[in-house]
Amino acid sequence: MKIKEIPADRLDTKLFIEEKAGEIREAVRSGLAINALSGGVDSSAVTMLGHKALGPRLKTYFIDNGIMRQGEPREIASIFKKLGVKVEIVDAKEKFFKALRGITDPEEKREAITQTFYKDVFGCLVKKSRAKYLLQGTILTDVDETVAGIKRQHNVFEQLGIDPQKAFGYKILEPLIQLRKDGVRKVAAALGLPRSVSHRMPFPGPALSARIIGEATPQRIQIVRHATAITEDVLAKIRAFQYMAILHQDRVTGIRDKMRDFGMQLEIRCWDSIDARRGEPTKLSYETLSLLARRIVAEVPGVVSVTYNITPKPPSTMEAV
Numbered sequence: 240m241k242i243k244e245i246p247a248d249r250l251d252t253k254l255f256i257e258e259k260a261g262e263i264r265e266a267v268r269s270g271l272a273i274n275a276l277s278g279g280v281d282s283s284a285v286t287m288l289g290h291k292a293l294g295p296r297l298k299t300y301f302i303d304n305g306i307m308r309q310g311e312p313r314e315i316a317s318i319f320k321k322l323g324v325k326v327e328i329v330d331a332k333e334k335f336f337k338a339l340r341g342i343t344d345p346e347e348k349r350e351a352i353t354q355t356f357y358k359d360v361f362g363c364l365v366k367k368s369r370a371k372y373l374l375q376g377t378i379l380t381d382v383d384e385t386v387a388g389i390k391r392q393h394n395v396f397e398q399l400g401i402d403p404q405k406a407f408g409y410k411i412l413e414p415l416i417q418l419r420k421d422g423v424r425k426v427a428a429a430l431g432l433p434r435s436v437s438h439r440m441p442f443p444g445p446a447l448s449a450r451i452i453g454e455a456t457p458q459r460i461q462i463v464r465h466a467t468a469i470t471e472d473v474l475a476k477i478r479a480f481q482y483m484a485i486l487h488q489d490r491v492t493g494i495r496d497k498m499r500d501f502g503m504q505l506e507i508r509c510w511d512s513i514d515a516r517r518g519e520p521t522k523l524s525y526e527t528l529s530l531l532a533r534r535i536v537a538e539v540p541g542v543v544s545v546t547y548n549i550t551p552k553p554p555s556t557m558e559a560v
């Protein structure tokens with residue numbers, strides 16, 4: 240079935256929230272639902288919408304998959320605590336690293352994460368909580384790119400002919416599926432989420448593993464996490480859609496302490512975009528680029544080369560994997 244898009248400029252947030260909360264209540268009835276909060280605007284909006292609809296009958300989890308950014312699990316749980324929403328952090332680091340072991344192909348990596356999330360982790364949580372529904376923040380862009388075969392977004396099933404009830408044993412509700420990112424931001428603000436959440440930079444479902452070319456080992460995740468923290472710090476005041484650090488697989492010859500250092504290379508990307516469908520590299524100043532390179536090689540052990548991507552989307556995509 241074709242999904243009817245609601246463009247951000249035609250979105251009546253109050254009406255949308257009432258309608259979607261009503262639909263959630265109608266589907267779940269007197270039962271229970273769960274959802275996973277990652278702190279991104281999509282899952283945050285779904286969390287608030289679900290709580291508006293179901294109150295304590297929605298149980299919210301933060302899945303600590305070991306591939307999130309620095310300090311992210313606690314930071315997000317504390318933001319929601321202030322909003323009166325209890326978030327339980329689930330330690331699933333080992334499960335994810337085990338699933339990612341030895342995988343270098345981008346689509347296989349996404350599939351490993353999908354299976355671990357939906358079968359292993361949510362499967363257990365659904366059994367434990369006895370919920371019948373999973374609420375999730377799939378948006379129209381996720382569906383478009385998956386159906387077009389560009390990237391298998393980890394949260395798209397029905398449009399690929401996969402029935403979550405059969406595959407994983409629970410139903411999935413997707414109240415944001417008619418929106419794009421700009422519409423979700425409006426809904427998030429209308430639901431009372433702080434600007435730090437409603438305007439939070441997008442971050443992919445496969446998290447930092449989408450920013451590693453080649454195998455996502457705990458050590459390589461740590462390198463890209465460190466570089467991400469520096470990149471986000473340096474670019475914090477830049478008005479861009481999204482910025483990121485990507486760890487490459489190839490090594491290059493460098494010099495450190497007058498010795499040869501066959502080291503790692505990181506790529507920085509910074510995007511101007513409205514809805515992630517198209518993107519232009521941000522025209523960062525030379526001083527900013529230089530500061531990024533200097534800080535990364537000085538602070539991230541083993542990195543000898545930093546590059547800046549100047550390719551638009553398309554033909555590039557925003558994430559590397």
Ligand code: XMP
Pocket residue numbers: 384390391392393394441442443444445449481515552555556557558559
């Ligand atoms: P791409 O790389 O496809 O990214 O140009 C477009 C936007 O989508 C985000 N992205 C994802 N988000 N699951 C998500 O929830 C995914 O698998 C995924 N892959 C990419 C990306 O960060 C960008 O904002």
